[in-house]
Amino acid sequence: MASEHERGRVKTMETAFDIIETLVALDGGRISEVASELGLAKSTAHRHLTTLEELEYVVVDDGVYRPGLRFLQIGEQTRTRQEAYELAKEKVTDLAAETEERSQFIVEEYGRGVYVFRDTGQRAVHTDSEIGKRIPIHATAAGKALLATLSDERITEIIDHRGLPALTEHTITDESTLRSELEGIRDRGYSINQQENTIGLRAIGVPVEHGDGTPFGALSVSGPTHRFQGTLFEETLPNLMLGTANELELNIQYS
Amino acid sequence: MASEHERGRVKTMETAFDIIETLVALDGGRISEVASELGLAKSTAHRHLTTLEELEYVVVDDGVYRPGLRFLQIGEQTRTRQEAYELAKEKVTDLAAETEERSQFIVEEYGRGVYVFRDTGQRAVHTDSEIGKRIPIHATAAGKALLATLSDERITEIIDHRGLPALTEHTITDESTLRSELEGIRDRGYSINQQENTIGLRAIGVPVEHGDGTPFGALSVSGPTHRFQGTLFEETLPNLMLGTANELELNIQYS
DNA sequence: TCCAGGAGTTCGACGATGCAGAACGCTTAA
DNA sequence: TTAAGCGTTCTGCATCGTCGAACTCCTGGA
Numbered sequence: 001m002a003s004e005h006e007r008g009r010v011k012t013m014e015t016a017f018d019i020i021e022t023l024v025a026l027d028g029g030r031i032s033e034v035a036s037e038l039g040l041a042k043s044t045a046h047r048h049l050t051t052l053e054e055l056e057y058v059v060v061d062d063g064v065y066r067p068g069l070r071f072l073q074i075g076e077q078t079r080t081r082q083e084a085y086e087l088a089k090e091k092v093t094d095l096a097a098e099t100e101e102r103s104q105f106i107v108e109e110y111g112r113g114v115y116v117f118r119d120t121g122q123r124a125v126h127t128d129s130e131i132g133k134r135i136p137i138h139a140t141a142a143g144k145a146l147l148a149t150l151s152d153e154r155i156t157e158i159i160d161h162r163g164l165p166a167l168t169e170h171t172i173t174d175e176s177t178l179r180s181e182l183e184g185i186r187d188r189g190y191s192i193n194q195q196e197n198t199i200g201l202r203a204i205g206v207p208v209e210h211g212d213g214t215p216f217g218a219l220s221v222s223g224p225t226h227r228f229q230g231t232l233f234e235e236t237l238p239n240l241m242l243g244t245a246n247e248l249e250l251n252i253q254y255s
Numbered sequence: 256m257a258s259e260h261e262r263g264r265v266k267t268m269e270t271a272f273d274i275i276e277t278l279v280a281l282d283g284g285r286i287s288e289v290a291s292e293l294g295l296a297k298s299t300a301h302r303h304l305t306t307l308e309e310l311e312y313v314v315v316d317d318g319v320y321r322p323g324l325r326f327l328q329i330g331e332q333t334r335t336r337q338e339a340y341e342l343a344k345e346k347v348t349d350l351a352a353e354t355e356e357r358s359q360f361i362v363e364e365y366g367r368g369v370y371v372f373r374d375t376g377q378r379a380v381h382t383d384s385e386i387g388k389r390i391p392i393h394a395t396a397a398g399k400a401l402l403a404t405l406s407d408e409r410i411t412e413i414i415d416h417r418g419l420p421a422l423t424e425h426t427i428t429d430e431s432t433l434r435s436e437l438e439g440i441r442d443r444g445y446s447i448n449q450q451e452n453t454i455g456l457r458a459i460g461v462p463v464e465h466g467d468g469t470p471f472g473a474l475s476v477s478g479p480t481h482r483f484q485g486t487l488f489e490e491t492l493p494n495l496m497l498g499t500a501n502e503l504e505l506n507i508q509y510s
Numbered sequence: 511t512c513c514a515g516g517a518g519t520t521c522g523a524c525g526a527t528g529c530a531g532a533a534c535g536c537t538t539a540a
Numbered sequence: 541t542t543a544a545g546c547g548t549t550c551t552g553c554a555t556c557g558t559c560g561a562a563c564t565c566c567t568g569g570a
Contacts, residue, residue, distance in 0.1 A: 010267060010302055010306040010556090010557070011528090011555090012267040012271075012528065013271045016267075016271065020329070024329055041529065043531080043549085043550090046547070046548070047529090051264040055269065067332075067333045068364060069371070070387070071330040071333060072330030072333065072369075072387040073388065073389070078279075078321065081282060107324070109324055110323075114324045116327075131327060132330070132331045267528075285517075295559090512569105513569090517565085518566100520563075521560105521563100522559105523560100524558090526556095526557080527554105527558105529553090531552105533549085534550100537545090540542085540543085
């Protein structure tokens with residue numbers, strides 16, 4: 001099963017996490033569901049799930065196993081471990097309030113962007129449901145801003161590893177185009193997303209660096225093309241975001 | 256190593272999660288640190304950590320391994336899976352805004368209370384750092400409110416499993432006292448915490464149930480004894496919270 | 511410059527342990 | 541009453557996780 005992995009790894013651990021991911025994907029599953037889904041013997045799935053439950057990583061309700069809140073605990077701890085994350089959260093909230101659009105903060109992990117905070121202007125649409133979601137780094141404003149802060153070697157690594165898949169007809173899929181785009185971002189200080197990720201959506205992103213110039217993450221604000229145009233899109237928003245990123249960097253430096 | 260666990264479980268998985276928990280506890284560790292911490296051979300720790308990194312559950316920076324954001328992803332997904340959680344979050348925010356005190360929503364897992372949302376009135380102190388934290392269910396307002404909604408058998412199970420450890424001199428450590436306290440909560444509709452968890456802190460908790468009467472979680476608001484007294488503590492707050500819980504239950508029922 | 515110490519990595523051999531499959535009991539539906 | 545489906549338990553086999561040794565790389569001190 002799934003033997004595309006290198007040798008020399010702990011196979012049992014792979015099946016353990018395969019099971020957890022199956023539970024996430026199925027939104028909870030019974031023993032035999034999991035077993036057939038992964039091609040395991042029923043007894044094996046049973047043993048794994050029982051162990052996961054004893055370790056308190058999985059809860060069982062009426063025979064249906066689901067991931068437990070311990071993942072949330074570990075996730076929150078890794079998120080808040082760095083004080084800078086709290087500062088970034090404030091800025092995300094501020095941006096959402098000022099622009100009344102959707103704003104988010106992402107960091108890079110394994111060559112992809114990961115949503116760390118997100119907020120929206122209107123209270124009603126307020127949802128955190130995509131926190132932790134991984135997005136292709138080359139097709140989002142925040143992702144490109146982040147890429148621009150990385151070293152050339154790291155950029156090459158990421159492109160080699162993840163490729164440049166097209167998400168819409170506007171996605172940049174050519175490496176040299178992307179590189180010159182990144183050059184432009186470094187000059188301007190901010191990045192633009194022109195429906196490269198989703199048709200009908202534009203966005204502006206700004207990188208955020210630590211005091212010593214090492215990359216930290218990126219802020220972005222996104223909205224519909226009919227609102228994101230003209231002076232707002234070309235001047236007001238970029239200036240607001242550059243200012244916000246600058247404040248954030250100063251806050252980080254002196255905290 | 257650590258052989259107090261039952262036979263018939265997947266031992267390798269236990270060491271895998273032991274390693275993850277060690278990384279959480281140490282806030283990142285090197286291979287040999289983890290190995291000596293858990294009494295493993297260096298090569299074993301190496302193999303596990305390499306596997307965890309390949310599975311993208313752990314990131315490595317300059318030889319130091321840390322839990323990755325995938326835990327956050329799984330945690331957020333389990334939290335937001337149930338739509339009711341979003342509704343609960345709104346109420347936590349509302350309570351924090353109205354009372355200008357700390358408010359939280361907890362659910363029960365493995366016989367303990369788990370913070371699912373938390374908010375505080377003043378923006379400055381706004382921190383989510385304790386999300387996911389597990390608390391003794393008998394020594395908190397929300398915990399007792401939650402306990403009061405459970406079946407007698409489940410209550411017995413929890414007490415047998417977790418015991419009633421004293422956290423302060425006011426903690427209820429006697430089972431029959433706790434049971435009559437729960438009876439009172441069922442009558443009144445809300446619970447009170449009189450410095451049972453932390454000296455100097457009082458709190459009020461209300462249970463939240465699904466439309467069919469099954470337990471969902473509990474809301475609570477906590478504050479310092481010098482503010483939590485008199486009419487506020489005896490009337491205003493309880494009424495506010497009972498109303499809020501009632502609204503929440505209605506929202507849940509018709510969503 | 512050389513050596514010593516510590517860290518990460520690789521390798522091989524042993525035996526613990528994870529795995530599949532069968533068998534059993536329970537519940538549900540026909 | 542029976543059959544199907546599910547969870548649970550057990551047992552034997554061979555896989556695979558474990559340890560320890562050996563090697564390299566890096567760093568700091570003499």
